[in-house]
Amino acid sequence: MDKLVRSIKFPFLFDKEKLVIDTNKVIKRKWIDHYNSNDYSGKWTSIALMSKGGKSSNISAFSSSAEEFIPTDILDFCDYFKEILNGFLFEKTAVRLLNLGAGAEVKPHTDHSLGYEDGMFRLHIPIITNSNVEFILDGKRLIMNEGECWYLNANFIHSVKNGGNNDRIHLVIDGIRNEWTDNLFFKEASVEEFTKTPPAIDENQKKLIIAELEKINLPVAKELIDNLKK
Secondary structure (H helix, E strand, C coil): CCCCCCEEECCCCCCHHHHHHHHHHHCCCCCEECCCHHHEECCEEEEEEEEECCCCCCCCCCCCCCCCEEECHHHHCCHHHHHHHHHCCCCEEEEEEEEECCCCEEEEECCCCCCHHHCEEEEEEEEECCCCEEEEECCEEECCCCCCCEEECCCCCEEEEECCCCCEEEEEEEEECCHHHHHHHCCCCCHHHHCCCCCCCCHHHHHHHHHHHCCCCCHHHHHHHHHHHC
């Protein structure tokens, strides 16, 4: 995984004042405690702008619900957030505001299959932050400023501590890779830097795999055996 991209700071900025205006419209609404309660200490809350079923309380990033993914009532009166989301031409799977309270800390953890090489990705747009926020990704501190747009490969270990006196609020967008996003990402890094290297297989493992595949009388199994023998 060494060659894989850990993060990208995209070369554009969003309007910091408009971001704060829309955030202030929802700041007194009901925010939900983050569901990964074992992964943090202090206050970490969220509110959904788009979700399965359109409920602002549905802050899950990995919902298996069959309900339609639609805007919540919160997004109805947030014109700038809508403008941002409409400008990102990819299918969204979660759109939330995440608020890490002053003094709160998200412990080191990884998220499953959230690297661009997996076909899924996560963008962060900081709205309110401070110089005492320490976001660590794969051992490196990232300084993310208001209005910037960042891709973070959440497959790598990451943590964040808000050592400031104010809450830290990000707009977080999860999406599915497509041709439009390829054009966006490949301007910042090469295709190879978003490609997983298959794990090496030693000869004993290879023999065991071939033996199991030989039990399957299907053309695809024969093709796999031929490739392993090459």
